[in-house]
Amino acid sequence: MSQISVADLTEAQAVEELERLADEMAGHDLRYYQDDAPTVSDAEYDELKRRNADIEARFPHLQRENSPSLKVGAARSAQFSPVEHGVPMLSLDNAFSNDEAEEFDARIRRFLRLGADEPVFYMAEPKIDGLSASLRYEKGVLVQGATRGDGRVGEDVTANLRTIADIPHRLKGSGWPDVIEIRGEVYVELEAFAAFNKAAEEAGSRTYANPRNFAAGSLRQIDPKISATRPLRFFGYAWGLVSEPFAASQSEALEKLEAWGFVTTAPPAERVQGAQGLLDIYARFETLRPQLPFDIDGVVYKVDDLERQRRLGFVSRSPRWAIARKFPAQRARTILEAIDIQVGRTGAHTPVARLHPVTVGGVSVTNATLHNADEIARLDARIGDTVVLQRAGDVIPQIVEVDLAARPEGAEPYAFPHVCECPLKTALAQEINANGVESVVRRCTGEFACPFQRVEHLRHFVSRRAFDIEGLGEKQLQAFFDEGWINEPADIFRLARDEEKLAALRERDGYGETSVKNLVAGIDARRSIGLDRMIYGLGARDIGETTSTVLARHFDQFADLQAASEAAARGLPGATYLELSTAAGVGPKALDLLVEAGRAGVPADPWPQSEDLELKIGQVVPKLTKPARAALAQRYGTWEAFAEGLAQAAKGAPGEDYLTLAAVDGVGPVAAQSLARFFAEEHNRQKVENLLAELDVQAVAKPKTDTAVAGKTVVFTGSLEKMTRDEAKAQAEALGAKVASSVSKKTHLVVYGPGAGSKLKTAQELNIDMMDEDQWLALVASL
Template structure:
């Protein structure tokens, strides 16, 4: 029997371990444990605390969620006001700010001042109070003097330490920061809200605010919120560094997340350079920012500069151009895309937003129009972020005057006049299929519809597909409108004389385009699959199909359930692939391409990772038997040993399966009586055998991966001189690497060419391996790839 002392020691050791791993995962973004091991530790601590409730403390990792819903929020008086910031909108505004700082400090105009720079997160400002290293209160900014007590909600955030690391913190410490919702989390949250038929959020900031003000902290805990610290308030019983930048680094060591984009620069030119760099990368960040905050780094200088009534004189926010503006919807028109999707587009009264004049905005689909409650003539708020297509984010119904009109889907295609049909969605759950209406309407005219034909050809010849140089949008338009091209296969039937009749073509240009088309009869299988334009299949999915299944014939035959064994292919995408290849028209186009000598380069071999990769239990899980999850599938597989034996089982045999629940047994019996289901199960197993994925093929599996860079993340930056960046990316992908646009601690290697900037600097600061183009080419040659 364990003594009370040893149990208490075990509990404390588990808490220390979990706090350490929380810090590694949520603050450093550098986990040391797999999720399963972390969950094991957490469940062990939870069990011990349940058995010994007297050992439970407010700072235990298990206590982040669980408080009862509050009846309301109490007020909190800030001991030090949470001030606003003055804004700069132009470079001159920032120069004027720096000049005023120099004058007030008695410095010359050429004296450089150190500034701490960090992104201005678009979230909710909060204050956290720690006493003896323990979180005792969290409050909103409110009006700067009085906020609301949101302690129970903030305790649910993994990026907020309940107890500080180390032991050199002040006795009382107020940490200030921004609680925000990353874009991916925002999209996922809105998707869940739509599934539940609940109200969606307009933007991540509104979602963060709404999530923080939930009276039930369990709801807050379910929202993807994060916190980033940016300053301190009250400090008693201890000292902080004389540098603002060093103070934030110290907070980081104590357990707080700080923004990885934070920099220390010199003078106004350093500030402007930082602003331009982050403005260029703004849309690639994982979260919304609306500007940059510049703070005088020296705390003594901060005190000397002081405050005005509402803002410090030592800090300023340099705002980005507005990304949301109000305008009016003049009309709603419908465009037809490559797959026949009929998409509504709002024609707007022109408005300047996000640095450009916007007159059109996407409306996505009719469901989005219904969700917005949009009518023609409405006043709306339009959002534009960088190169992202402008979109209508909300309608302002209070501005209506009665002249607005409803928006309806046209009865026929606006391009070819064919019928428009609403897509159907097949939802699968508990062994059943339910058909519902999708959000997309499609023209049924296919390649007879010029809009679809043009887009299909443009996609087919694009750089990531067949990569036929010289066939731009204008030339494709001419070929289609002249009736020379009615399908992708017609491109390979063209003669030099056909081009001479087109605008802008002479003898040489006609000959060059003819040769460019003929030269692209053989391309890698992944490019060919992508070029076909299968709905929902991007170049990443096309590459997975080619690398894993190895041949066009195998891809074309693959059943949807078999396709789901491939990485990142779900059942809905699998059905899109299957539907494409079973369509007679699509098969005809592929056959014509083949007859004309267009042959994808293919290995013909199943990838080593897939050979013998599945198990009977996994097959049973994928067959989606009601109430039979992983554990039940393993019980059935272990008992029967083969699919045939299971499909022939009767009730008595199923009753003999130890630990199989009654509900699972009854559900399985119902499935076994369904001849279609049994036929499908046998067909899937037969194909797994034919492809070599069946568990009986495990002895044939290759022992070594053919992708030496599998699971590694690489980054390309700067200018490459002996190959293009796209070519370098293709080579890395062929070796199994993932190619990212940003550098992190998880990056394996950065290939840096001339002109490499912030990515190279970040790699060097993180100690990430960096090689030049020559070393990269040497590496490729080691793996048998010539440049």
């Protein structure tokens, strides 16, 4: 059903919507709690919870026994023994704004019937993004440890919890009850998390999206020895079953826990007063977040007085006396620790921000784009600055703001390099575009002499959407390049047949007979390759995946594309022609008229005494439209400048072969120029010749034009379970559809899988046709 507002739902629609929400949230719970691999962000999940709660508030009689609003966590895994908690481990309601925080304070006051002058104190504690755990101590000795599970029954992970150094096996000091369940959070510090992921990626092992998933996956290992190797830590901040009271307030309880040997969150936890105290501490924690060694996703407010907590009690699955104020999911503050320069395959020098790790939108972020030198200057970003980071969906995180008030003393403006980062230190250059404007991109002028560019070309060649050679990752490619074994793409295929090099490889650490055999198999599997992947793999500038597909469908053979490109190179347009072709108001027809006039010879000024250039241009080229005449008059200013520009444009007009290539639907002048220049270079032609000697390039099937989706725009969203996103895209394009990455009014169909979030919501709001993955596959099979 489309996303109807809660206020407009009929009762029948509410029943259907509650069922849909329950099913969707149950799937997310399974992936979050059991698989430690969520497919939606916390913010998207919270939005589902709020919609469910709003519907139940409007139709309270429709609340079901298994409603998500009554659930805490998820069912335990069968691989661990059950542990029934002495007191349920409930979750907290959420607040997302200052108004909601103030309303929380107002509710507390109304319930306790407090006068305006009676103070209410709260403990404000950092909301650790980890895995909740409960530790049962009897006479001061740890006897059992469990996860939260569904809140009532958790998983027995005692042996795993004993491996965490922060958890005492025997309580220190004295004064603890004979029986007490200490509760807290298992977490991992940000630097340790980043180090683990880096090592895992290099080893080809599983990496984790964020610290919470890492902590959960590490604790819930069948073999405690694995948990022991993970850098897990524990904060104690609460308790469950106790045989006798041990404190009068939350703040006193934290002091007791610390005395008994636990690491607590105080500091930075702090006791505050009233609604204003809640707002002030939230702002302080938001500022403090980048400086903490662990990740937090908000602040937990708890009424400090335990007697007042007892009076306030609980509502369904959460306490009245506590609430979690969460940070915005897609924005975060962090520290800019360094600015590194990455050299791309075209020599572009792109600055990358290295950040103190922070979770944004459910993903741990340590890097963000800074785009170019102009962007750094605009932000005035400096090392050590506190910056605001933004991430939306799959978009690369970017810095949107610098907190100048928090700038450390002595921070220096960033000096962008003027020479390449490579050992050759080749000069950087800024290109001048057709309008005479200097490009913001700075490129190394060394091209293939630059080792960085050569490696990047090779990385592009073996990338997933190009040749996708299994077993030849960045680490191996760099090693082979440093060894001198691989300098160009053809060398990859030669390596697979070089017995001397393969024999030497078998003797190296990390290799062996099986590894070498798999590498050779991965290379040989790509000796037969589609024409579209071949074109894309060459890495010519401005020739992306879509343009490669267009070219492959237009030219049946690679030789035909190369011949057309080389012919186009003999008739490349001149700079003045390109400048004129991009002038405002000058379209293709006007450009042809101007070139024709220039070839005929530009006459002398028809009215030397007149300053009306627009009128003069109309006299010489009478078929020009008034907007074109006005644009040209403004551009050139004088008759002499116009006449010279016309002559040069005619002289630099492109040849027919170039125009033919540019006219291919979906190619255009920019891609045509790039192809022509690529094949005009002798070293590029030689590289291609060497590569073709190793390959069998296959023609690409033409897309169908008579299917139900031909000519329509399709968007895929969510986690597809029966095919990869690339397979789905290829299916759609083969059926004649266009695949887009975002949903708009021009979208005809959205195909969704588990975890579909904002794109599915947008499709519902725009009333766009939708189908799940199984329905899509059924459609494909029927066509």
